[in-house]
Amino acid sequence: MSVITGLGVVAPNGVGVKEFWAATLTGRSGIGELDRFDTSGFPARLAGLVDGVDPAQHLPSRLMSQTDVSTRLALIAAQGAIEDAGVDTSAMTDYDMGVVTANASGGFDFTHREFKKLWSQGPEHVSVYESFAWFYAVNTGQISIRHKMRGPSIALVAEQAGGIDALGQARRVVRTGVPLVVCGGVDSTFDPWGWASHLAGGRVSVDPDPATAYRPFDSHAAGHVPGEGGAICVLEDAGAARARGARVYGEIVGYAATFDPAPGSRRPPGLGRAARLALADAGLGPDAVDVVFADAAGLPALDRAEAQALRDLFGVRGVPVTAPKSLTGRLFSGGGVLDVVAALMSMQDSVIPPTFGTASVPDEYGLDLVIGEPRPAAVGTALVLARGRWGFNAATVIRLPQNGS
Structure with a gap:
């Protein structure tokens, strides 16, 4: 069994679990004007920005010159998760610790800054660190180097689904006998080129x-x-965590990933199948789920498709559904993991956070969407869903620790 023992959060509405969770329950949003460059010529100018942390206060100066914004945030989140887990990594065998992260975009700001130097000043002005700071795997690499984790290291690219995939892959690594894996997802793409791409x-x-x-x-x-932003977790073998007396937030009991069929095939999207497979992996039926943390794309066609998948699985208004990401924006690889953190906090505090901003849900959706204010509820099992652009789907089932975990 794989258990979550540490959480590190760098979200637009809060850095650290406590601040993020308080914001999630009270409706404090991290969405505001994108002010990192001139956006006056763009049709959209709002973004979920992590402004509550200074990376230079958390990282050595040598790393500041080597890393993109997304990597700095990932390193801060990883440090927070390790500290929260209360684990002394220096006392562990290096090959007994692995790292699995997801990243949807790589080091956008860093690489585009260096491209500008290349085009305007010449190749001799390009940073030597461009050779790796742009790469999708750099967050995994920098975390493993900083904490001397030489066990299995994996990097995943699946847009919004990637963070949940990282947890699922970490669970597989733990099953192979690796006692501890640092895992999750963080992204940042707020330079002019990145914004144009969005x-x-x-x-x-x-x-x-x-x-x-x-x-x-x-x-x-x-x-x-x-x-x-996003979140990083410490995932451990339940026996190893128990042996060191670790505090356990919850268990990952189910995980699945699917891919959508080709457009026009008339086959349904793969999100509902991912949810069913994750529940089957957990050995649970739909009636065991106390809340669903939805992908929540925010576009009518995609919202309708997700609502249908939930309706088919749980029945009309058969389970409370929420999307606290309305306060942060969609964080791509960081989004699913941040929802897992919110799910764990829901279990701990017996409350479901609402979907702030949403006021009127179409009846045809058949959703019991939690809106307006937090809903007190006993939450023992949560289903977390994520969809990445181009067809990626992922689902995980999180449960309160059981006796012996």
Whole structure:
């Protein structure tokens, strides 16, 4: 059994689990004006920004010159998760610790800055660190180097689904006999090129009001707000965690990933199948699920498809559904893992956070969407869903620790 013993969060509405969770329950949003460059010529200007942390206060100066924004945030989150787990990595065997992270975009800001130097000043002005700072695997590499973790190291690219995939892969690594794996996802793509790429996808809301720009499952939903950040977890073998007296947040009891069929095939999207497979992997039926943390794309067609998948699995309004990411924006590889953190906190505090911003859910969706204010509820098992662009789907089932875990 794989258990989660440490959590590290760098979210637009809070750095650290305590701050993030308080914001999630009270509706404190991290969405605001994108101010890192001139956005006056763009149709959308809102983003979920991590402004509550100075990486230079957390990382050695040599790393500041080597890393992109996303890697700095990943290193801070990883450090937070390790400290939260109360594990002394220096006392462990290096090959007994692995790292699995997801990253959807690589080091956007770093690499585009170096490209600008290449085009305007010449190759001799390009940083030598460009050779790896842009790469999707750099977060895994930098975490493993900093903490001397020489066990299995994996990097995944599956857009919004990637973070849940990272937890699923980490679970597999633990099953092979590796006692501890640092895992999760973090992204940041807020330079001019990155912002243009977001907008080119056609899914970003152009609503200028931070309170309504991203309102998933709402009758007036018109896109999402991109965000940055994410979360990193410490995943351990249950026996190893028990032997060192670790505090356990919860167990990963089920995981599955699917891929959508080709457009026009008339076959249904793969999200519902991922949810069913994750429940089957957990050995649980739909009636065991106390809450669903939805992918919540914020576009009518995609929201409708997710609502149908949930309706088919749980029945009409058969389970509470929520999407706290309306306060952070969609964080790509960081989004699913941040939802896992919120699910674990829901279990701990017996409360389901609402989907702030959403006010009117179409009846045809058949969803029991938690809106308005937190809902007190005994939460023992949660299903977390994520969809990545181009067909990626992932689902995981999280459960309160059972006796013996």
